[in-house]
Amino acid sequence: MNVTTVPATRLLGVVGIALLVGLGWLALIGPATGAITETGDARLEAQDRAHGMGVQLAQLRRQAAELPETDAQARLLDEMWPATADQPGFFAQVAGAATDAGIDLDDITVLSPSVPQRLDVDPNAAAGATAGATGGTEGAGDDVGISDIAVQAVTIGAEGTYTELTTLLAKLEKMPRAFLVGSVTLDAETNDAGTGGTGADTLSLTVVGRTFVAPPLDPPPAS
Numbered sequence: 001m002n003v004t005t006v007p008a009t010r011l012l013g014v015v016g017i018a019l020l021v022g023l024g025w026l027a028l029i030g031p032a033t034g035a036i037t038e039t040g041d042a043r044l045e046a047q048d049r050a051h052g053m054g055v056q057l058a059q060l061r062r063q064a065a066e067l068p069e070t071d072a073q074a075r076l077l078d079e080m081w082p083a084t085a086d087q088p089g090f091f092a093q094v095a096g097a098a099t100d101a102g103i104d105l106d107d108i109t110v111l112s113p114s115v116p117q118r119l120d121v122d123p124n125a126a127a128g129a130t131a132g133a134t135g136g137t138e139g140a141g142d143d144v145g146i147s148d149i150a151v152q153a154v155t156i157g158a159e160g161t162y163t164e165l166t167t168l169l170a171k172l173e174k175m176p177r178a179f180l181v182g183s184v185t186l187d188a189e190t191n192d193a194g195t196g197g198t199g200a201d202t203l204s205l206t207v208v209g210r211t212f213v214a215p216p217l218d219p220p221p222a223s
Contacts, residue, residue, distance in 0.1 A: 110157030
């Protein structure tokens with residue numbers, strides 16, 4: 001091939017330009033394109049991370065806004081189901097209920113709480129009762145566990161008028177500390193007006209119920 005001819009010169013020129021373009025791509029445009037791609041990926045990753053942090057921030061703000069209500073609910077639960085027997089606190093609530101009902105504290109004749117006992121939990125109790133009624137297998141319901149909740153039996157006795165005692169009973173059921181009434185007994189003794197009495201009935205109220213002791217609430221996790 002004669003490289004001195006015009007066609008050959010043109011061909012060499014085209015080949016040279018193509019080589020220069022290829023070398024330019026490899027040396028300049030290729031790395032720049034790769035850098036742009038990496039920058040785009042980094043920007044998308046940063047946007048995703050910013051979105052995730054925004055969601056977390058919104059959750060933290062919502063939790064912060066709900067914290068006073070949550071704290072109030074925790075205090076209410078702790079008052080209803082304290083982590084200890086707190087007999088002095090319970091006695092004070094009963095005394096307050098009696099005073100609000102118009103009953104003198106000297107007319108509180110009985111205030112006797114028992115030692116708190118853990119509740120027995122029998123997950124097979126219902127199945128055992130059904131099996132026993134239908135002649136099923138013996139031993140169903142023998143697997144008894146222990147609950148975290150403890151029960152304290154309480155007997156409360158008081159004397160007063162019918163209105164005072166019924167008011168006392170209503171206030172006992174509405175005390176801040178949960179008190180579950182199990183039985184109520186009302187007795188009356190009639191005074192003899194001819195022997196110096198008033199002729200009015202002296203009523204005696206006996207209430208047997210239960211209070212509860214719950215395990216302490218776990219502190220919130222540290223953020």
